[in-house]
Amino acid sequence: MDCFIGIDLGSTTTKAMILDENLGTLGKGITNSRSNYETATSVAKQEAVISARLTLFQRELEARGLDNIGGDVFLDRLEQSFRLEQFLEQLEDLHQTCFNYISGPRVAGMEKPISETLSETIRRIATEAAKMYEPGARRKSDFFRDIAGSRFMDIGEKLCKQAKLPFDILLNIYDKSIIEVENRPPSGDLQRKFEAALDRVAPVMLPVAARLEEIRQALLAALGIVINEVYVVGTGYGRVTLPFPKEHIRSEILCHGLGAHMMYPGTRTVLDIGGQDTKGIQIDDAGIVENFQMNDRCAAGCGRYLGYIADEMNMGVHELGPLALKAKKKVRINSTCTVFAGAELRDRLALGEERSDILGGLHRAIVLRAMSIISRSGGISNEFTFTGGVANNLSAVRELKKLVVENYGDMTINIDPNSIYTGALGAAAFARRSANGEN
Amino acid sequence: MKKTAPREAIKELSMLKQKEMIASNYEKLTSAPQTGARVVSTYVPGNLNELIMCFDMLNNLPEINAIQNGMRKKSGGMILEAEKRGHSEDVCTYVKSDIGYMAKGAIAPNGKPLPSPDLLLLSYTGCFTFMKWFELLRDEYGCETVMLQVPYEGDGKVSKNMRDYVVKQLKQEVIPALERVSGVKFDIDRLRENLARSAKAEDDFVWIMQSAKNTPSPIDAYFGGVYYIGPIFTAFRGTEDAIDYYKLLRGEIEQRIALGKGPITPEGDLGEEKYRLVVEGPPNWTSFRDFWKMFYDEGAVVVASTYTKVGGVYDYDGFRHDPSRPLESLAEYCLGCYTNRNLPERVKMIETYMDEYNADGFLTNSIKSCNSFSAGQLLMMREIEKRTGKPAAFVESDLVDPRYFSASNIKNRLESYFQMIDQKRRAGGSTRAA
Numbered sequence: 001m002d003c004f005i006g007i008d009l010g011s012t013t014t015k016a017m018i019l020d021e022n023l024g025t026l027g028k029g030i031t032n033s034r035s036n037y038e039t040a041t042s043v044a045k046q047e048a049v050i051s052a053r054l055t056l057f058q059r060e061l062e063a064r065g066l067d068n069i070g071g072d073v074f075l076d077r078l079e080q081s082f083r084l085e086q087f088l089e090q091l092e093d094l095h096q097t098c099f100n101y102i103s104g105p106r107v108a109g110m111e112k113p114i115s116e117t118l119s120e121t122i123r124r125i126a127t128e129a130a131k132m133y134e135p136g137a138r139r140k141s142d143f144f145r146d147i148a149g150s151r152f153m154d155i156g157e158k159l160c161k162q163a164k165l166p167f168d169i170l171l172n173i174y175d176k177s178i179i180e181v182e183n184r185p186p187s188g189d190l191q192r193k194f195e196a197a198l199d200r201v202a203p204v205m206l207p208v209a210a211r212l213e214e215i216r217q218a219l220l221a222a223l224g225i226v227i228n229e230v231y232v233v234g235t236g237y238g239r240v241t242l243p244f245p246k247e248h249i250r251s252e253i254l255c256h257g258l259g260a261h262m263m264y265p266g267t268r269t270v271l272d273i274g275g276q277d278t279k280g281i282q283i284d285d286a287g288i289v290e291n292f293q294m295n296d297r298c299a300a301g302c303g304r305y306l307g308y309i310a311d312e313m314n315m316g317v318h319e320l321g322p323l324a325l326k327a328k329k330k331v332r333i334n335s336t337c338t339v340f341a342g343a344e345l346r347d348r349l350a351l352g353e354e355r356s357d358i359l360g361g362l363h364r365a366i367v368l369r370a371m372s373i374i375s376r377s378g379g380i381s382n383e384f385t386f387t388g389g390v391a392n393n394l395s396a397v398r399e400l401k402k403l404v405v406e407n408y409g410d411m412t413i414n415i416d417p418n419s420i421y422t423g424a425l426g427a428a429a430f431a432r433r434s435a436n437g438e439n
Numbered sequence: 440m441k442k443t444a445p446r447e448a449i450k451e452l453s454m455l456k457q458k459e460m461i462a463s464n465y466e467k468l469t470s471a472p473q474t475g476a477r478v479v480s481t482y483v484p485g486n487l488n489e490l491i492m493c494f495d496m497l498n499n500l501p502e503i504n505a506i507q508n509g510m511r512k513k514s515g516g517m518i519l520e521a522e523k524r525g526h527s528e529d530v531c532t533y534v535k536s537d538i539g540y541m542a543k544g545a546i547a548p549n550g551k552p553l554p555s556p557d558l559l560l561l562s563y564t565g566c567f568t569f570m571k572w573f574e575l576l577r578d579e580y581g582c583e584t585v586m587l588q589v590p591y592e593g594d595g596k597v598s599k600n601m602r603d604y605v606v607k608q609l610k611q612e613v614i615p616a617l618e619r620v621s622g623v624k625f626d627i628d629r630l631r632e633n634l635a636r637s638a639k640a641e642d643d644f645v646w647i648m649q650s651a652k653n654t655p656s657p658i659d660a661y662f663g664g665v666y667y668i669g670p671i672f673t674a675f676r677g678t679e680d681a682i683d684y685y686k687l688l689r690g691e692i693e694q695r696i697a698l699g700k701g702p703i704t705p706e707g708d709l710g711e712e713k714y715r716l717v718v719e720g721p722p723n724w725t726s727f728r729d730f731w732k733m734f735y736d737e738g739a740v741v742v743a744s745t746y747t748k749v750g751g752v753y754d755y756d757g758f759r760h761d762p763s764r765p766l767e768s769l770a771e772y773c774l775g776c777y778t779n780r781n782l783p784e785r786v787k788m789i790e791t792y793m794d795e796y797n798a799d800g801f802l803t804n805s806i807k808s809c810n811s812f813s814a815g816q817l818l819m820m821r822e823i824e825k826r827t828g829k830p831a832a833f834v835e836s837d838l839v840d841p842r843y844f845s846a847s848n849i850k851n852r853l854e855s856y857f858q859m860i861d862q863k864r865r866a867g868g869s870t871r872a873a
Contacts, residue, residue, distance in 0.1 A: 251855035253855035253858075253859070254855065288866050289859045292859075376833075
């Protein structure tokens with residue numbers, strides 16, 4: 001099956017999108033950029049392939065009249081179960097890699113207790129993992145490093161204390177290993193993992209269990225379809241580091257413009273707030289960029305700003321928006337300088353302001369900066385689409401909506417739950433065009 | 440892009456000639472204490488070189504020193520020195536570079552110190568900072584200062600009153616000051632001779648800049664243009680040297696046209712000409728080569744630029760120094776400098792360039808610390824987009840502060856812009872075929 005791939009290498013995350021020949025979405029994948037774009041590209045692509053296999057599986061089920069068995073719940077469970085398989089596989093890789101580092105003068109004489117503590121830590125993370133991938137369970141992050149890292153800290157520290165071992169030795173071993181593990185793309189043996197996932201899901205879903213063999217055949221058929229990568233286009237912050245020829249690279253401005261146009265054809269203005277840049281883009285009725293403005297010289301007010309604030313408040317970046325939504329009072333934060341915002345935050349906390357109120361103010365500050373970029377790019381005169389990681393932050397969205405109405409009146413504002421893939425979608429569409437010898 | 444020459448910068452005869460001219464001027468300046476020559480410091484826009492030469496005085500241009508120091512990667516340290524002395528971060532970086540330069544002994548490129556000026560001559564043509572700058576220099580050197588007040592072209596034209604006002608000041612303020620400091624009596628015939636030489640060089644200069652109307656353009660009117668304006672904008676206007684330089688350069692360009700060659704770049708001849716641009720604003724000097732490379736690597740050629748009009752506008756309305764009206768034509772020259780023109784006039788000029796040079800797009804390099812250039816640039820850009828229907832873009836950098844050149848950011852914007860032009864072209868938005 002011919003397919004077209006777009007890869008968006010952001011400063012924080014790398015996204016991949018696979019389209020079929022009709023520009024239908026086959027699959028999408030995301031991973032952290034980890035300062036290694038080559039690995040990030042291959043992981044994001046593999047994630048997109050997994051997602052594409054699930055789409056093809058769904059199509060197979062439909063073709064065989066099996067789609068009413070279990071429905072979306074089944075597919076969701078299968079995916080979660082697959083993710084668990086993948087997590088366990090990477091966890092075991094981490095385990096083995098850590099073993100290799102238990103040597104040298106620092107651990108001399110302690111090899112045995114350290115190995116035991118390590119294995120016990122890994123065993124407990126694995127046990128917990130099953131719960132994390134249960135239906136409806138919420139994870140703080142989908143990235144292996146984030147999940148494994150935070151659990152390793154908690155469990156490892158506790159176990160070291162019990163065993164009277166210095167935790168920093170184990171931590172040092174972990175630090176060395178995680179970089180290696182993270183830069184090693186997960187093994188490509190999808191069939192084994194999918195089958196294992198199916199075998200885990202079937203016993204708890206009776207209708208599936210009843211027709212397991214037919215479903216397995218559909219799965220194998222979906223996995224058997226040859227995915228032919230006709231053309232790949234790279235975009236985003238790290239695009240120049242890709243081992244791609246120049247014709248396979250497109251500016252993220254163009255990709256975001258086209259991606260937003262594909263999601264919402266009526267869009268004329270696009271705001272993208274990514275990790276390191278904020279872009280205001282004006283497009284025409286064919287998704288062609290008419291004008292754009294970006295933040296200049298500094299990344300104040302970008303996604304990374306929120307990351308920094310989250311670190312300062314010892315919170316997860318996804319927790320900021322919900323807390324800011326609880327703001328009762330308008331706290332005015334003037335500085336969008338990321339570092340100053342940290343100082344301002346501490347200052348306000350010392351003055352007795354509520355965390356939620358301060359966060360509300362910080363969210364408004366970044367959106368105000370984005371509004372200035374939009375206005376410099378030509379303002380909003382028609383349908384408006386908000387994309388990028390920050391579009392998932394409900395507090396930022398609320399402030400943006402308010403400011404759009406204040407400045408431009410009632411406008412249609414589009415925010416797609418998959419907006420983080422906008423750039424990758426545009427890139428994939430460019431891949432399709434390039435393959436056809438078009439623009 | 441195909442490169443037809445090795446990486447070492449190719450020097451053409453005209454380049455060597457200009458290099459010699461600059462070196463000899465610095466030599467004259469730095470040996471002034473021995474020769475007894477008197478030195479006048481003045482600025483490029485509105486400089487009265489022909490008049491200064493009538494008094495056997497030497498012309499020292501502080502912003503050229505700042506550019507030299509920027510290109511030689513020395514301005515960063517000088518700016519820090521100026522900041523140490525209390526000049527804030529937002530001040531024009533030419534000024535700060537100059538303050539730091541003085542503090543570090545004002546060593547010219549030939550390794551010898553520049554002498555203190557005997558006269559500060561400010562021809563005020565739209566840049567308020569120049570005035571403040573000279574206040575600082577006056578404080579430093581304690582020498583005589585004279586200011587020529589050139590009225591702003593607020594209505595977009597020069598009235599008789601405006602011209603008379605400048606001529607009157609030339610007669611009553613500037614010439615007497617030059618006579619006093621130099622001890623040389625003013626001779627109007629000498630001025631006429633100088634002006635006649637200026638006009639001759641200006642004819643060739645205009646021919647050179649307009650050669651960019653050819654496709655492919657044989658010159659880059661911004662990155663190459665800043666070299667081409669060198670003699671006519673500085674201490675050489677009115678000299679035989681300038682006439683010779685432009686004649687030589689014109690010959691080289693005629694040859695390029697005959698051979699169908701594009702502009703010369705530091706890496707040899709440009710290959711395929713893919714984008715023709717009009718650029719507004721000064722270039723960045725500290726990363727000049729890197730900035731240029733972002734253009735020629737993509738096959739982008741600047742066919743006209745407003746920066747090459749700061750020291751005099753010769754093409755747009757056909758101005759020439761005129762020996763038959765010596766003081767009047769000096770007045771008109773000052774009045775017509777680019778930064779002394781109002782925004783509607785600047786827009787009109789750019790629109791004309793877009794049209795006459797068959798440009799694909801309009802780019803602004805906005806200088807954070809230069810308000811006389813930057814104010815209104817976004818509005819101008821909108822207007823140009825509206826009038827021409829061609830895509831425009833905006834990048835930001837600085838004159839000589841290396842901290843304000845974010846290469847990856849600028850490259851990202853430029854690449855996006857070039858792709859945007861491609862996209863528009865394919866969609867039928869540009870007159871040029873893909």
